[in-house]
Amino acid sequence: MAGRQDWLAGPGGALRGEIRVPGDKSVSHRAIMLAALADGCSRIEGFLEGEDTLATVAIFRRMGVDIGAPSPGERIVRGVGLHGLRAPQEPLDCGNSGTAMRLLAGLLAGQSFDSTLVGDASLSRRPMRRVIEPLARMGARIEAGEGGFPPLTIRGKNDLQSIDFNNEIASAQVKSAVLLAGLYGRGETRVREPRPSRDYTERMLAAFGWPVRFRTGEAALEGGHRLRATEVRVPADFSSAAFFLVAASLVPGSELLLRGVGMNPRRTGLLAALRAMGADIRVEAEGRQGGEPVADLRVRHAPLHGIELDEALVPDMIDEFPALFAAAALARGRTVVRGAAELRVKESDRIAAMASALRALGARVEERPDGAVIEGGRLHGGDVDSLGDHRVAMSLAVAAQLADGEVRIRDCANVATSFPDFAGLAAAAGFGLRPAG
Numbered sequence: 001m002a003g004r005q006d007w008l009a010g011p012g013g014a015l016r017g018e019i020r021v022p023g024d025k026s027v028s029h030r031a032i033m034l035a036a037l038a039d040g041c042s043r044i045e046g047f048l049e050g051e052d053t054l055a056t057v058a059i060f061r062r063m064g065v066d067i068g069a070p071s072p073g074e075r076i077v078r079g080v081g082l083h084g085l086r087a088p089q090e091p092l093d094c095g096n097s098g099t100a101m102r103l104l105a106g107l108l109a110g111q112s113f114d115s116t117l118v119g120d121a122s123l124s125r126r127p128m129r130r131v132i133e134p135l136a137r138m139g140a141r142i143e144a145g146e147g148g149f150p151p152l153t154i155r156g157k158n159d160l161q162s163i164d165f166n167n168e169i170a171s172a173q174v175k176s177a178v179l180l181a182g183l184y185g186r187g188e189t190r191v192r193e194p195r196p197s198r199d200y201t202e203r204m205l206a207a208f209g210w211p212v213r214f215r216t217g218e219a220a221l222e223g224g225h226r227l228r229a230t231e232v233r234v235p236a237d238f239s240s241a242a243f244f245l246v247a248a249s250l251v252p253g254s255e256l257l258l259r260g261v262g263m264n265p266r267r268t269g270l271l272a273a274l275r276a277m278g279a280d281i282r283v284e285a286e287g288r289q290g291g292e293p294v295a296d297l298r299v300r301h302a303p304l305h306g307i308e309l310d311e312a313l314v315p316d317m318i319d320e321f322p323a324l325f326a327a328a329a330l331a332r333g334r335t336v337v338r339g340a341a342e343l344r345v346k347e348s349d350r351i352a353a354m355a356s357a358l359r360a361l362g363a364r365v366e367e368r369p370d371g372a373v374i375e376g377g378r379l380h381g382g383d384v385d386s387l388g389d390h391r392v393a394m395s396l397a398v399a400a401q402l403a404d405g406e407v408r409i410r411d412c413a414n415v416a417t418s419f420p421d422f423a424g425l426a427a428a429a430g431f432g433l434r435p436a437g
């Protein structure tokens with residue numbers, strides 16, 4: 001990652017125009033992984049050129065997969081087949097990406113060689129027992145650092161057992177790690193979840209020709225099949241669109257059209273939450289792209305009010321809470337979030353990070369172990385820290401648009417992991433946002 005980068009944000013004017021945000025991060029990771037293990041040559045279009053997904057590309061190249069990049073957002077992957085990866089000569093660097101590390105833990109557990117997964121300082125503080133434990137039940141041998149943190153050393157083992165796994169947390173990363181190990185398992189691997197998490201691994205396995213049975217909250221597959229190369233068209237990332245949905249809702253006079261946004265129902269919880277707060281967001285030009293629902297989203301300014309967030313929405317908007325906190329701090333009345341303790345183990349503790357930054361701008365925020373109570377009101381300018389968390393940085397830039405004075409947001413370089421040109425696109429749409437000199 002580049003050095004530390006501060007932003008100067010807000011106040012801004014009305015947001016107008018059309019935007020296409022970059023490709024979906026979850027889909028981009030999975031497209032590279034499955035294409036690498038497929039028979040034949042796959043083409044990926046709309047790939048996210050972000051640091052997280054580029055880390056996944058670099059990892060597969062280190063394991064002997066030829067991945068061409070003829071143009072931005074395009075990747076040509078010459079699959080090596082399920083057993084064709086080469087033993088890496090050095091540790092595989094997942095950078096800041098929890099998705100890369102957890103999915104790869106499952107995928108590498110089924111290889112015949114040893115491998116080590118490392119990450120940056122933030123990833124090295126994120127819990128990995130959640131994948132190590134179910135994978136160990138499948139016969140995988142994975143050693144972690146003290147406390148179950150990265151690095152992970154994965155001992156090669158080609159004959160994994162299948163399991164019937166009841167996950168206690170709703171996590172697509174854990175579910176996907178187990179399913180990817182299950183490709184190498186004998187018999188049927190099944191994962192059940194307390195609430196359904198995003199289902200991209202299941203959908204994409206099916207697109208690559210692997211038989212997989214899945215319905216809300218449950219997925220199952222058997223080992224011993226093959227993946228067939230295919231074409232993947234990656235939709236625009238709803239989580240990146242989220243910052244514009246919130247900003248245009250908040251700033252008077254705004255109207256933005258967001259093109260080709262992925263509308264997988266396991267991702268669009270924020271849409272329901274914002275509508276419950278009074279947002280005016282219309283879904284237009286609905287279609288399908290590579291097996292995923294997509295649509296254009298037209299968002300117009302509307303006065304927002306606080307809500308008691310429905311806990312059932314939490315997994316469907318797990319990455320959108322920093323943006324929701326920004327909306328809540330500027331809405332009329334009180335917003336209550338519960339059942340979202342997972343936010344404490346993301347790139348930062350997102351409850352603490354947002355509570356402390358919004359408080360520094362004048363908001364009244366009470367932290368709870370699994371959420372927060374936010375009293376909406378006015379914000380003033382100030383100096384806040386994103387704690388090196390991309391979603392916190394972008395959400396604070398949104399909140400700053402409505403602040404009475406300029407906001408310095410510290411440590412924003414991490415935005416390049418999921419949305420490299422956020423500052424440029426946002427400024428072009430009307431955000432007050434520039435790098436601090």
Ligand SMILES: O=C(O)C1=C[C@@H](OP(=O)(O)O)[C@@H](O)[C@H](O)C1
Nearest residue numbers: 026099170171172173174318319
């Ligand atoms: O599977 C995925 O691609 C992701 C799953 C979510 O994490 P959890 O599985 O920890 O909920 C999400 O926060 C992350 O950004 C991407």
Ligand SMILES: C=C(OP(=O)(O)O)C(=O)O
Nearest residue numbers: 096097098099100319346
């Ligand atoms: C939590 C996130 O990603 P990851 O877990 O892949 O680091 C995110 O992008 O908000």
